[in-house]
Amino acid sequence: MDKSEIxxxxxxxxxxxxxxxxxxxxxLHKERLYWHIRNMVKNxxxxxxxxxxxxxxxxxxxxxxxxxxxxxxxxxxxxxxEAITFLNQKARKLQITSEDLQEQLISNLESxxxxxxxxxxxxxxxxIASLPAKQQQVFNMKYFEDLxxxxxxxxxxxxxxxxxxxxxxxxxxxxxxxxxx
Amino acid sequence: xxxxxxxxxSKSGFKIPDDYFGNLEQDLMDGLFSKSEESFxxxxxxxxxFKTPEAYLENFNVELPAKEDxxxxxxFSRRTFYYVAGIAAVLFAVINSLFVQTEAExxxxxxxxxxxxxxxxxxxxxxxxxEITNYLYEDGYNIxxxxxxxxxxxxxxxxxxxxLEDPAHIYE
Numbered sequence: 001m002d003k004s005e006i007x008x009x010x011x012x013x014x015x016x017x018x019x020x021x022x023x024x025x026x027x028l029h030k031e032r033l034y035w036h037i038r039n040m041v042k043n044x045x046x047x048x049x050x051x052x053x054x055x056x057x058x059x060x061x062x063x064x065x066x067x068x069x070x071x072x073x074x075x076x077x078x079x080x081x082e083a084i085t086f087l088n089q090k091a092r093k094l095q096i097t098s099e100d101l102q103e104q105l106i107s108n109l110e111s112x113x114x115x116x117x118x119x120x121x122x123x124x125x126x127x128i129a130s131l132p133a134k135q136q137q138v139f140n141m142k143y144f145e146d147l148x149x150x151x152x153x154x155x156x157x158x159x160x161x162x163x164x165x166x167x168x169x170x171x172x173x174x175x176x177x178x179x180x181x
Numbered sequence: 182x183x184x185x186x187x188x189x190x191s192k193s194g195f196k197i198p199d200d201y202f203g204n205l206e207q208d209l210m211d212g213l214f215s216k217s218e219e220s221f222x223x224x225x226x227x228x229x230x231f232k233t234p235e236a237y238l239e240n241f242n243v244e245l246p247a248k249e250d251x252x253x254x255x256x257f258s259r260r261t262f263y264y265v266a267g268i269a270a271v272l273f274a275v276i277n278s279l280f281v282q283t284e285a286e287x288x289x290x291x292x293x294x295x296x297x298x299x300x301x302x303x304x305x306x307x308x309x310x311x312e313i314t315n316y317l318y319e320d321g322y323n324i325x326x327x328x329x330x331x332x333x334x335x336x337x338x339x340x341x342x343x344x345l346e347d348p349a350h351i352y353e
Contacts, residue, residue, distance in 0.1 A: 022243075022245070026241070026242070026243055030238060030241050031238055034233070034238060034241075035229075035231075038229075038231050039229060039231075042231070044231075044233060044234065044237075048237075051241075052243055052244075055243040056243065056245060056246065059243075059245060092302075109230075114231065114232050114233065114234065115230050115231055115232070116230060116232055117228070117229070117230020117231075118230070121228060121229070121230035122230065125229070125230065144228075144229050
């Protein structure tokens, strides 16, 4: 953690400064966390709910943050867990598998007013949805969110080597999907 | 003056489409760096296609839930508690002596883990999602504390071999 992060965490833990610090935290990270969640759940309204919950969880649990990783990685991890929990619960409510849910999310995009992707962009989303969950995460974080392998490794708590392999396998599968569909 | 002079090049009769040279550069660029399915992954020309409502991120705000600082007033005094506990203990002893239990007593030890998992999976656990996920972070901070490095790698491979539909995935 750098000095500014340590300072922010301390202010978040202090009742007198928590509110201002929280506003700063939201302002600093809302955009990146929004797109991280959006790439996972695809729909804006669901993303908004999850983002709100994520920030509330971060605030409530800031005392549990040990400072062993960057604050940014810890927040990403909470956002990831929130999005995964949401998707699992949605699949359970609809009584469908995770794979079927992914298909449904993509087919909903075609009529989504907050999706204005071209044909190739829609096709890319379909290709991503066909990947296993972990490869989807790695691909989205690298391709759309432009995170470094080192940062993704810290968020997903895995090695950089495994991530690189995972990304290349995902990219290869996507290329194959696009060629054959 | 020569009579058989060749006509000027500009009068060759050949024509070019309107603004051909203007579009040439763009056409060449599109040809080389087109959004073709093979090349776009490497050139990162394709966005996710998602958009947000107008000024959503600028106006994004999180309303923190109201604090629950109200004090808890005990409805039992300590003396009342001892009276009630004493009566309950006597009743328990009497009931125990009157009824001989033939069936195994229900306890946490007798409860199958799979039964608990099924109960939760089937959605019988009447608890909001936000409250369930609280346990992930609050109850012993289990997500951060989990240390999977301690798990024996042979056990992991064995587990995956048994439970994975396509064991080839292990090597991905």
